[in-house]
Amino acid sequence: MSIVVTGATGQLGRHVVEQLLEKVPADQITAVVRDAEKASGFAARGVKIAIADYNQPETFDGVIAAGDKVLLISGNEFDKGRVGQHKVVIEAAKAAGAALLAYTSAPGALTAALADDHRGTEAAIFESGLPYSLLRNGWYNENYTEQLAVALEHGVTQAAGEGRVASAARADYAGAAVAVLTGEGHENSTYELSGDTAWSFAEYVAEVSKQSGKDVAYNAVSAEVLTGILVGVGLPEGLAATLAGVDVAIEQGQLAGTPGDLSRLTGRPTTPIAESIAAALKA
Helix, strand or coil: CCEEECCCCCHHHHHHHHHHHCCCCHHHEEEEECCHHHHHHHHHCCCEEEECECCEHHHHCCCCCCCCEEEECCCCCHHHCHHHHHHHHHHHHHHHCCCEEEEEECCCCCCCHHHHHHHHHHHHHHHHCCCEEEEEECCECHHHHCCHHHHHHHCEEECCCCCEECCECHHHHHHHHHHHHHCCCCCCEEEEECCCCCEEHHHHHHHHHHHHCCCCCEEECCHHHHHHHHHHCCCCHHHHHHHHHHHHHHHCCCCCCCCCHHHHHHCCCCCCHHHHHHHHHHC
16 A cells, blocks of 8 residues: 655645655655656655656556555646646546545635635545545645745735635645545545634734834735736736635635644644744744
8 A cells, every 4th residue: 555645746745745754664655746856855765756747647557556545736737727637636546446535625615716626626536436535725824924025025915804814834734634644534534624823914914024023014905906916927817816816715704714623633733824934034
């Protein structure tokens, strides 16, 4: 039996593989990647490397074996039909007789267009008949802390009003995936994953200001204005509108839920946004 992780050299995938290496022998992990060079560090530690691409179904032949547990990390190629890409892995897992397919989905409360591909993928998983675990990941702390240089220079511009975000660190979400992949009894389960505490953007900029010693402003704008700003910095209009739509969902409270599934799965509190801000400022 192997644990197969797709997108293993991505931002979330790397955390998953690193944490798996703390739990299981390296030769029980298969890292699915498109670029072997990026996985060379894992290969040197004994992780099995499989070269496969969501856009080339034949490359998944033989990657998954009977009894394997598979983590399907959602793709980020929004313009290439993500549901179809994900079905490539689902069909390969079904054909092989995988024991479990875990999928990094979106929160059940999220109605923004960003969730559409996730709902479509969930439907395909249900239709496949595979034992599944839906990891409905909330927002990442890093979605904001990776942009701290911009925030310190120009302030924080969002279309989320006074909405709150129950975010957690990528490493937290990776820990939940590892708990499911290495544990028992997670077949046909759905986990609503989020941080333990929700915060507002006013609170976020106050924390950034406190830690950085700079006066950082929160610029609350409309979704239309934010879309224009994002297009202005080079994002395709469709993607810009999708991201602005998430902010609207935040204003409506759709990413503020704190059901506690994430900390229960990992057995530890989630990473506070203040801690991620501190780490980003030191980087």
